[in-house]
Amino acid sequence: MTPRQAFDALYESCAPALVRQTYLLTGRRQLARESVERAFQQAWEHWPEVAVDPDPGGWVRAAAHDWALSPWHRFLPRHRRPEPQPADPADRALLHALLTLSPPHRRTLLLYDGVGLGLPEAAAETQASTPVTAARLLSAREALTALVPDQAAPPVLRRRLSELATAQPLRASRPPTVRTRCERRTRRWTAAAVAFTTAVVGATTLTLRIAQDHYERPVARGREIRDLPPRVAAGPLSEEQLELRAVLESLLVRGPERLVPEAR
Template sequence: MTQSPATPLPSPKERRRLREAKSLSQADVATRVGVTRETVRSWESGRSTPRGRRRAAYAKLLAEIANERTVHDKRSVRRPSWAKDLESTVDAKDGKSPARIPVGAAMNGHVRPTEPSVRTTGTGTGTDADTDTATTTAAVQAATEPAPALSTAGPTPAEAFDALCTTCAPGLVRQTYLLTGRRILAQESVERAFQLAWQRWPEVAVDRDPAGWVRAAAYEYAMSPWHRLRPTHRQPDAPPATAADRAFLTVLMSLPPAQRRTLLLYDGVGLDLPETAAETEASTPAAANRLLRAREAIAERLPEQAATPEALHQRLGELCSAEKLQPPNAGRVRTGSEHRARFWTRAAIAFTALIVGATALTLRTAPTHYEPPQSPGKAISGVPPRMGPGHLTYQDQILHKKLREDLSSGPEKLTPQAR
């Protein structure tokens, strides 16, 4: 069961790119739309979606900015970011460009810059640099865009979703395991994230980075503080097999959740600093500070391991590839998502019917007019107490006994007797 949005909006990263292209701050956008700065930050990070009039006003503002950029840009068609990342990765493999180098497939084949410098460009994303993710994005776009004339039909939404799940689920499960240190929670988080993606597939399919959308949903579910209340999570998970992996995972779990997520996104997944800050809902200086503190903590507790970006990226890949994690099945995810949506829909209908029935019963049994309550009783002074007849004397008792023994009727009562 899918639901379509009322007003189309660009992806969260495209919203941030348009705002920065117009040289607007989040406070300026919040003032124009009529919301707070924190709300605009949540919209740009993908944690929340505007609704109603705010959605229409936000979409109108972004459309105006996009039209202004189109007028000044001579190119009418912009190449997607995943195509540029794919070409840069292929060139790096061929030795044409030393700026980006491919790494192992342990972290789903994401690439990392050779230098830990911050990329200031805000027009592209670095999350879908591998060939599989680029293929998935192309399949998603082919499923959502209308097919040209005299051409074969593209993949169906179910096929595009299955391609996305098959491509991104294995690496995302490993990343979530590094984020939580629990195997079952990592698999559950990824499965719930893909179920949410299938429920909102019209929105996810047109997103510029579907894999990033699912990754953000999985991270948010995995880092929820409510998991600590579950009985199954009160006991620690089984540690890795080797002593080096156990020591590195212990240090990684000792980091605060915000620093751990920033380290995983930058040194593990391969995002640049602005993208990492946007996904973690923090400013770029705050994300850089978290990254530096995380590296310092690892270097302090594990001095034998160099805390360089390349070393950390390789170490994270080795740690997650050593675990045998089962990714969710795409068909089961779609079925479970539909069952969950159907269940909650029926529960909402039943709860609404219960409220309507209770309201009708209350209206039926409620009084139709006002009845003033009776005032409580009060003691009145000056009134003599009620007096009854006193006790019978001995003579009165004899007389009563004689009267009861005599005949109450008959001729004897009518004939006078001489005494």
Template sequence: MFFLPEDCPVTPRQAEASLTPAQAFDALYEFCAPALVRQTYLLTGRRESARAAVERAFELAWQRWPEVARDRDPAGWVRAVAYECALSPWHRFRLLRRPDPPPADSADQALLHALLTLPPAYRRTLLLYDGVGLDLPETAAETEASTPAAARRLMHARAAVAARVPELADCDLLHRRLAELASTDRLEAAGPKAVRSVGELRARRWTRAAIALTASVVGATTLTLRTAPTHYEKPPGPAQAVRGVPPRAALGPLSDQELALRTKLHQEAARGPERVVPLPR
């Protein structure tokens, strides 16, 4: 398996068995991060995106360290998450950056361009099989595909690369050229302590956000329970015409007594005590 340092003093499994959680994480990070950044660069073609994806993968690994530490292959767990982050749309379009300068060598440019023109699933399959060195069942498991589907992706990816760079039709040469392309640039990630700190900070922020969201939901539910009716209220029925009411009569002509009273009222003064004090009979 290439991309891994040959003189590493400790393996991830040894680190898990003999070190504290923080020391084991740091050992795994130092063991895998440099090579993983170079691998992820072949997936994205962007150096900063590769670094960000790998650092995010290790942040998630630290947040779930008991699960990752007990995993059969901690390095594979982190690699799978890093690849997912690198190929996810939110990561690719999160920031608008200027394109990275291409490799100086024209052969490296042609190979990187051929890789980036492949569909993401094909690119990932080719990198895992011909780059990292996984066998076909492991490649299929990591890409969440069946073994025949992974084999078809691998054959199509090799054919597409060979069509653009004919000399890479030889699988051994393709394997060697992928290793050389990944090792051309000195790509490094942040230190393990910084990654752990950022991961813990993000975990605290997400915890606070979850608590705030839960509190708001509980408050809204309580308000709804206090203001909602406690019994069924039958809606009012449709309007109905009232029957049996006599029609409203029109005013008829005034009688002689009413005419005399109206004339008297018109003759009286508009203001004065005589309007409020009753006259003696």
């Protein structure tokens, strides 16, 4: 098969069940569909790696669960709006009990009792040790026993999880739609990266052109000069000073001391 055909086959076989599993993990239909779609978009971006993985479905499931349990979703307005609850009271009680568990306990319970993984496989997918995974599973079952005792027994819980997931109106997008959105998003990110790189190169070039290529000593700050004599305004001349000025002016104009250039 071509990569597109192999991706479409993986999507058709895993996406519907994965949307229902993610709904049990989050309790939100829109977030479940979005998480599965983003997980398959990541799979298409890394298809050479996913295609040779021993368990491609597990690769996509881990990516979908990681995205669904991301704490950033609580800041998005579309994920803060309330969604319709299950119509059956037993389903509502079970979903509420699941959502009261912490995300690691809820995920471990879903992988073991909902998906059917063993403890080592669930531990590897949740990046925890096997003893920690076993402790999380026991703690989650004890919490469910306290909240919904009639649905917490392991055989009953597996059946009830399946019934709760299949009773919801959940559907996944078509494979070509997922691939198209992934390729469009990749082109946008590539264009943004090129634009950012161009801006950085342009700013660096401009800085090199206008930057100084030699050292200029900074101008020292001026200092105030102190201890100068005060400025005295000129007053009227005395009689002696007036006579002296008259004598000097007459000598400069008509006296023999005046220098006159001579032609030679």
